[in-house]
Amino acid sequence: MSATAPHTRKEQIYRAASALFSERGYRATSVRDIARELDLQGGSLYAHISSKEDVLWEIIARVADSFFAAVRPITEAEMPAGDRLRAMIHAHVGVVVNELARAAVFFQDWRHLSEPRRSEVLALRDRYEGLFRTAIADGIASGELAQRDARLATIMVLTALNGIPGWFRADGDRTADEIADELADLILDGLGRSS
């Protein structure tokens, strides 16, 4: 409902939970771990949340929204498929880097949602993959991309991009845009070879 509120207790809880979930995983993080981060007693959290899983759900649902909000508009832009794909990669990497912990939780801990939320996330992920698959298929059709298997290519692209939280540390020497540029080049051109 409220759009990215600023300093409420609830937001502090989401922030702390994102950090802990992303580092240790959802199951290895207790409600008391989160509370301790905010100098609260374990039970006190429940004045603001209704369950641990609801916190996970809120984190995941929000980043999912962020991904669609960033990438969706690009899919409707009029430009060559190759450029469109590059712009989508940029947008996607932007969300990952700017919401690093939340994105890591999304990729890592969606399994721990109970039904029907789990299936809902899977459906969202499929739709999102579809946006990329369409761009890639368009690129193949127009001859811009030389591929056989749009589905496999799509999975590879997103797998590579979603691995960012596993290695990226914001030490400030590379901006999200620079990372996105390098990754887009790697993905579009490959490692390159002479043959």
Added chain:
Amino acid sequence: MSATAPHTRKEQIYRAASALFSERGYRATSVRDIARELDLQGGSLYAHISSKEDVLWEIIARVADSFFAAVRPITEAEMPAGDRLRAMIHAHVGVVVNELARAAVFFQDWRHLSEPRRSEVLALRDRYEGLFRTAIADGIASGELAQRDARLATIMVLTALNGIPGWFRADGDRTADEIADELADLILDGLGRSS
């Protein structure tokens, strides 16, 4: 000690644990879940294992060995760096696909090892990445690969490859070799583009 023993209870435990860990994660799998899979009582497992974490360690240490055993020899072969890298990718994918559950556990659950095992795994992973980084750096030096950043390229390659357990299902319509071929092409050539 014993080399990949066949049907001992211990091996059955490792097999069941690999399947469960890979599906639900280490923390979400109880010792009783594993026991149930073998029609045993929870406590009975401890006649064969000494702790839940030891089971995780055994799974992870073994696949780590498999990766080195498959890839290491290739790094010493005399051939152009591009061919060598392709062969390494093939070998790596072979291990992932043939030990799908164990590999998934390795990639997913190493965080849950306690020290010093956790650091040991990280050190092994660094050494292993180094094998690929060297091949890529060689390829850059010889002009076979057109890259700026060997480290980033290495991480991308392994990230893409290690994502396989996330989507690959052995429905029999693609062999490990076919997968490896397609992935190697994708990684070496990229999606391809006309510009």
Added chain:
DNA sequence: CCTACCGATCGGTAGG
């Protein structure tokens, strides 16, 4: 390999 148990910790609640 089972039965029966241990202390610790879990997510969550009541009552203030």
Added chain:
DNA sequence: CCTACCGATCGGTAGG
């Protein structure tokens, strides 16, 4: 937001 508590489940052990 705290204190104090709940039942359930956890990894692991004793004793046979």
